Each structure stands twice: as C-alpha cells, then as structure tokens.
Amino acid sequence: MHTLKMRPLLLASALFMGMGSGFAQDYLVNSLSSNQSKNSKDAFKFTEVINIENTPVKNQGSSGTCWSYSANSFIESEMIRMGKEPVAISQIFTARNAYVEKGKNYVRMHGAVTLGDGGALHDVINMYRKYGAVPQDIYTGLNYGTANNKFGEMGDLMKGVLEGVVKNGNGQLTPAWEKAYTGVIDTYLGTVPESFTYKGKKYTPITFAKDVIGINPDDYVEISSFTDYPMYSKFTLLVPDNWSFDQVYNVKLAELTDVIDNALKKGYSVAWAGDVSEKGFSWKNGMAYVPTKNFAEMTPAEKEDMFVGPRDEPTITDAMRQAAFDNYQTTDDHGMHIVGLAKDQNGKEYYIVKNSWGATNDYKGYLYMSKNFIKYKTTAILLNKNGIPSGISKKLNI
Structure with a gap:
C-alpha cells in the first residue's frame, strides 16, 4: 500500500506499505515520530471497553510488508476467537508468494502496474487460499545475513529482472x-x-493452513466508503498497490465505524488500511486524531501540545473524505490491526490499534485512533463477514 503525496513526510508515510526502496524503518519511524508531544501519555486516561486477545507485537523491519503483518495478526486473532491455539504465522511466506504473483501480473500488464514491497489486506487472504501458510520459525525470510527484514537490495534486483523481461530483447517471452x-x-x-x-x-x-489455522478464506470481505461508486455495491479500489484489482464493498461513511463497532462487540477484530502521514498521527505518542486547525496555521505552542490530552475534532463528511482521497491527501500508506475499543477521561471513544513497528512507542506497539480519524483516513477494512451488522449485511447481499 503506497501512493506518493506532494507534501512533507511524503517518503516516510508512503514507503511503509509499499516501495522496496531500501529506506530503513528506523528512519521512517523517526520521521513519523517527529510530530509528538511531551508527557502525552500522562495527559490521557484511557478505560478499555473491549480488548480482543491478540498475539505479541512484531517488527516488519526495513520492508513494506505491514499489509502482511497486519492481516496475519488478524488471522492469528481469528484463531484465538475460534478457540484454537494461535500460531505465529510467517508474514514473509505470505509476502514471498504475493511477490511471485505480482511479478506475473507485472509482465502480463507490460509493466503498467505497481512493483515494490507493497500490498493490500486481501493479498494475505488470497495467498492463504492459493499457497497456504507456515509458522514463522519455519520460514523467517532472513536468508541474507540480517536479523530483521531488509528488502531494498532484493527489491532492486526483482525490479531489474522484471523490467528486462518486459523490455524483452528476444521479441517474445521464454519459459x-x-x-x-x-x-x-x-x-x-x-x-x-x-x-x-x-x-x-x-x-x-496447504495442509497446515487447513488443519491447524483453519480459517475459511470465503468468510472474509473488504469494505470501504466512497461517494463516486453506488452504495452497497462492489468496486475496484483504485490505489496503486491493489495490483490484483480486487473489489471491496461500498457502505455509507457512518456505517464504516458501525461495522467496526459491531465486529468488536461480537468478538471479531478488524484489519485496517489507510493513511498515517497526517500531522494528527503520532507513533511516538500512540495517538491519531483529526485536528480542528490546519497544522500550518497552528502556533508553536499549539503544535507542541497537539497530543497533550483529548482534543476536539471536526465533523467528518462524505465530501471531506472523498476530496482527501481524490487529491492524494488520503492514500493507502499503512496497514494495522484494530483489536479493541477504549474511552478517554471525557468519554470519547478510540479504537485500540496494533502496529508492526515493534514495541517502540508510549503504548508498547499499540496506539489509540479516534473514530473521526478512521472515518477520514481509512482506505479499506478487512473482517469476518459475520462481524457485519445484519442490516448492512442484507444491503450488501452477503
């Protein structure tokens, strides 16, 4: 998941989901964390409302594989929900298979499709269906002398091979x-x-996926909300890393959070894809919200105190959300895993979100994301179809 934006933190936000460029994750995290406040954690008093059991926080290293980390974390929570002992699933096994399929698509499309590390939440389900799954300790993906993922060199070589194939000096492809x-x-x-x-x-x-993990790929759907497609229909999400051209269901803006709320209340977690380049997102402070004032218009004191205690937010409208997507202010930067719901000291609700950048922030790898941020900055969510409210399910004909 990545799309370039013509604004600050362009590379930091975009490269997480998708560009196999060799930029190290610590550089990216530090860039995103530059927007933070002192004593932020002390200024918030969160009370957990729902906390769905999930597996330990992982670290995607210097790779654009958060889509695989987030959706595999989601599958691990699905195992727990089904009463199974969770397995640490190999995220890089999933990514490896997606890269193979992405390469085939790139050649079929004569090079007119995205390359790089990036992907979408549905890629994990699609690869699970076709290739199965393996435990993390069976396939670490670390075959090149580092302790953590570092995909830059590999990505450059992959790109070179595919570009050579498409250029094709023979005049036709060989096997x-x-x-x-x-x-x-x-x-x-x-x-x-x-x-x-x-x-x-x-x-x-294949047998490990079937007999040990045991999820049914047909049980999982993706949902989004955009005004330029008919409501309650499926459409192709036009973001660069939807290289497989999968379709998602379209619901009304308010229904996006209704779906997440219902899923959490019924014990289903939710995989999330969206934009984390906003000034209202601070990884260090573990907070994401939508400020009422444009960052450029804030005083230095206001900027310094952005995350010191609860803040007001604007009402998010369909027009605001659609405009942000159309003008590249909302892109598919990153993927994470929604595992719960909490309230601050004023009663305002936030989603508890698990990340894949290690336990390096104020909340040891988790963050609190406001519902308005979700409405404004989500590109898609992935969940078990049984977590969708019955009324919306009926409208979607699921």
Whole structure:
C-alpha cells in the first residue's frame, strides 16, 4: 500500500506499505515520530471497553510488508476467537508468494502496474487460499545475513529482472523468466519448504493452513466508503498497490465505524488500511486524531501540545473524505490491526490499534485512533463477514 503525496513526510508515510526502496524503518519511524508531544501519555486516561486477545507485537523491519503483518495478526486473532491455539504465522511466506504473483501480473500488464514491497489486506487472504501458510520459525525470510527484514537490495534486483523481461530483447517471452525472477526472491528470502514438522506432525503449507489455522478464506470481505461508486455495491479500489484489482464493498461513511463497532462487540477484530502521514498521527505518542486547525496555521505552542490530552475534532463528511482521497491527501500508506475499543477521561471513544513497528512507542506497539480519524483516513477494512451488522449485511447481499 503506497501512493506518493506532494507534501512533507511524503517518503516516510508512503514507503511503509509499499516501495522496496531500501529506506530503513528506523528512519521512517523517526520521521513519523517527529510530530509528538511531551508527557502525552500522562495527559490521557484511557478505560478499555473491549480488548480482543491478540498475539505479541512484531517488527516488519526495513520492508513494506505491514499489509502482511497486519492481516496475519488478524488471522492469528481469528484463531484465538475460534478457540484454537494461535500460531505465529510467517508474514514473509505470505509476502514471498504475493511477490511471485505480482511479478506475473507485472509482465502480463507490460509493466503498467505497481512493483515494490507493497500490498493490500486481501493479498494475505488470497495467498492463504492459493499457497497456504507456515509458522514463522519455519520460514523467517532472513536468508541474507540480517536479523530483521531488509528488502531494498532484493527489491532492486526483482525490479531489474522484471523490467528486462518486459523490455524483452528476444521479441517474445521464454519459459525461463519466471524461474529467474523467483530465484532472486528465494535467494534472499529462502526456498519454500515442500513439507515441515509442527508439533510432531508433518504438514505441507496447504495442509497446515487447513488443519491447524483453519480459517475459511470465503468468510472474509473488504469494505470501504466512497461517494463516486453506488452504495452497497462492489468496486475496484483504485490505489496503486491493489495490483490484483480486487473489489471491496461500498457502505455509507457512518456505517464504516458501525461495522467496526459491531465486529468488536461480537468478538471479531478488524484489519485496517489507510493513511498515517497526517500531522494528527503520532507513533511516538500512540495517538491519531483529526485536528480542528490546519497544522500550518497552528502556533508553536499549539503544535507542541497537539497530543497533550483529548482534543476536539471536526465533523467528518462524505465530501471531506472523498476530496482527501481524490487529491492524494488520503492514500493507502499503512496497514494495522484494530483489536479493541477504549474511552478517554471525557468519554470519547478510540479504537485500540496494533502496529508492526515493534514495541517502540508510549503504548508498547499499540496506539489509540479516534473514530473521526478512521472515518477520514481509512482506505479499506478487512473482517469476518459475520462481524457485519445484519442490516448492512442484507444491503450488501452477503
């Protein structure tokens, strides 16, 4: 998930979801964290309303794979909800398979589609369906001498191979290019095991997904809200990292949070994709909200105190949301995992969101995101269809 924006923090926000550019994650996190306030945590008093069990916070390293980390975290919580012992799923196994499929699409489209690390939440479900899954310790994706993901060099080589294929000095494709392209990926990430042993039993990736993880890919849908498509229909989400051209359901703006609320109340967590480049997002402080005043118009004191205690927010309208998407102010920068609901000392509700940048902020890897921020900055959510309110389900014909 990435789209370039013509404004500050352009690279920091865009590269997380998608560009295999070699920028280190610590640089990106520090850039995003530059907008922060002192003593922010002390100024908020949160009371948990819902906290859905989830697995430990992970770190995506220097890779644009948050889509895989967030949606696999979501699947791990689905296992817990179903009464299963959760497995630490290999996010890079998912990403590796998506890169293979993305490469095929790139060649079919004569190079007119996005490359890079980026992806979408549905890619995790699609790869699970086609390739299965493996435990993290079976496929770490660290086959190149580092302790954490570092995809820049690999990404450049992948791009070079595919661009050479599309340019095609032979005048027609040979059967060898797919092997050459996959060979680059597997050299860096490791060869996928045909079978492996887990708790004394032998599995393939497909049988492991079926017999141990046990989710049904058909149970999961993506939802968004835009005014330029008919309500309660499906449409192709036009963001660069929707390389597979998957479709999402369209609901009214207020229904977007209604869906999330209903899912959480019924014990379903929600995977989230959206924009984190706004000045109202602070990773260090673990807060995301929509300021009432434009950052450029704030006084230095107002900027310094942006995250010191609850703040008012504007009413988010359909027109505001649509305009922000149309003018590149809202892009698919990042993916995270909504695992709960909380209230501040004034009774205002926030979603509890799990990130994949390590336990490096004030809330040890989690943040509090206002409902207005969700309405304004979401590009799509992924959830179990049984978490959707029945009235909306009926309208969507799910």
